[in-house]
Amino acid sequence: MPASPASDPDEVEDIELVKRSQTGDMRAFDALVTRYRGRVYAMTYHLVQNETEAWDLAQEAFIKAWRAIGSFKLDASFYTWLYRISHNVTYDWLRKRRIQGDGEFDDERTDHRVAAGAEAVPTAFVAPDVAMKRAELGQRIHEAIAQLSPDHRQAIVLREVEGMSYDEIAAVMGTSIGTVMSRLFYARKKLQELLKDTYENAT
Amino acid sequence: MKTPPEDHDLIRWLDDEMTAAERTAFEARLAADPVLKAEAEEMRQISLSVRSHLPKEMPVPHPDFFNSQIQVRIEQMELEDRRASARPAAAGSIFSSLWMRLLAPVAAIAMVAVGWMTLRTSTASGSVVVSVYAPDPKVQATAVENVDAQATVLLLEGLEAMPADQNVAGLTVHHAETDSQLATTTLYDGAGQVLLVMGKDARNQPLIFSHGSPRG
Structure with missing residues (x-):
């Protein structure tokens, strides 16, 4: 969830870096890029399900942020502001893909070269069979997420990954809270359907 | 229901x-x-x-390059903004398409030598190397541009000696293709023949895989 403004030392430092960036200090902006690139990249990756596209979109988001940083009023946390820009960049990309006729069941998006389950595996030792099951489940979840429509995928990512409240999701997606709840409901129903055998086999 | x-x-x-x-x-x-x-x-x-x-944060592939590319793209956009505001709309660019053709091979060859060196070329209003980046701190990359000579010289200090049979100088690169899965970039000449295939070795150092082999 985006941090509240000026509530911790890191955020204070953000404000300082933002102020310096607003004067044209590229090094200060580079520090912000370094600080938030992992989160922005994770968000774009979860939404587009493609490493190369996610990398490009994350870059695009930071470039847009630099171009617009003069208008940032410091009335929200930098990350919240950056997140909205990243979301808009990614959403525009997804919309264009949809218009161009790329369906939501694009095989390319589910053809992961990265072991999906490995990304969140704790560094502590786990037994090989447990690790394998976990990696398999991770792969299944990634594939299921990739099959959601862009709107449903976004709602799930904003809620489950970013931990945003319904109000925040509605603001980011530019929709009503009722629509957010519907999208979350249908996204979860779809995931339930796609992952049904996984949970049936587990019990 | x-x-x-x-x-x-x-x-x-x-x-x-x-x-x-x-x-x-x-x-x-x-x-x-x-x-x-x-x-x-x-x-x-x-x-x-x-x-x-689904992790909230993920390691960005090639993080240093990620940052440097952002800076390069910003600098390039600002350069284009300045050029656009400095010249009348009807005036032609001082950079001709010939200039772009001359610079492209230089840029491509520099990328072979430095690996993730960062080059930025404009597709609309000319072409210029605005920044260079070498991931190996032992390698110093410098671009020297001479408008009169219509040439850019890229100095790469700190590289290991390149084998004499790798005739990089004098190549005319028509286009390049990147294979993200194999993490390689292939340079082609105007006839579509492979000039060089470059990638990185286990130490993440630039590596030329082949030279002059048939395409495919």
């Missing part, structure tokens, strides 16, 4: 978006409705799995 408000109740319960009174009432419903309870439990499991398998 449930009505939408009931769907919303289930979702709000899962996401802890209910008031205490709403939660108590909904949990009483769950206790009285085994089907609803089973669905709620399954959705909760899925929610937990999604949270644990």
Whole structure:
């Protein structure tokens, strides 16, 4: 969830870096890029399900942020502001893909070269069979997420990954809270359907 | 089939978006409705799995290059902005398409030598190397541009000696293709023949895989 403004030392430092960036200090902006690139990249990756596209979109988001940083009023946390820009960049990309006729069941998006389950595996030792099951489940979840429509995928990512409240999701997606709840409901129903055998086999 | 408000109740319960009174009432419903309870439990499991398998933060591939590319693109855009505001709309560019053709091979060859060196070329208003980047701190990369000579010289200090049979100088690169899966970039001449295939070795150092082999 985006941090509240000026509530911790890191955020204070953000404000300082933002102020310096607003004067044209590229090094200060580079520090912000370094600080938030992992989160922005994770968000774009979860939404587009493609490493190369996610990398490009994350870059695009930071470039847009630099171009617009003069208008940032410091009335929200930098990350919240950056997140909205990243979301808009990614959403525009997804919309264009949809218009161009790329369906939501694009095989390319589910053809992961990265072991999906490995990304969140704790560094502590786990037994090989447990690790394998976990990696398999991770792969299944990634594939299921990739099959959601862009709107449903976004709602799930904003809620489950970013931990945003319904109000925040509605603001980011530019929709009503009722629509957010519907999208979350249908996204979860779809995931339930796609992952049904996984949970049936587990019990 | 449930009505939408009931769907919303289930979702709000899962996401802890209910008031205490709403939660108590909904949990009483769950206790009285085994089907609803089973669905709620399954959705909760899925929610937990999604949270644990979709990280909030991920390592960015080639992080240094990620940052440097942002700076290069910003500098390039600002340069283009300045050029656009400095010249009348009708005036032609001082950079001709010939200039672009001359610079492209230089840029491509420099990338062979330095690996992730950062070059930025404009597609609209000319072409210029605005920044160079070498991931190996032992390698110093410098671009020297001479408008009169219509040439850019790239100095790469600190590289290991290149084998004499790798005739990089004098290549005319028509275009390049990158294979993200193999992490290689292939340079082609105007006839579509492969000039060089470059990648990185296990130490992440630039590596030329082949030279002059047929395409494909």
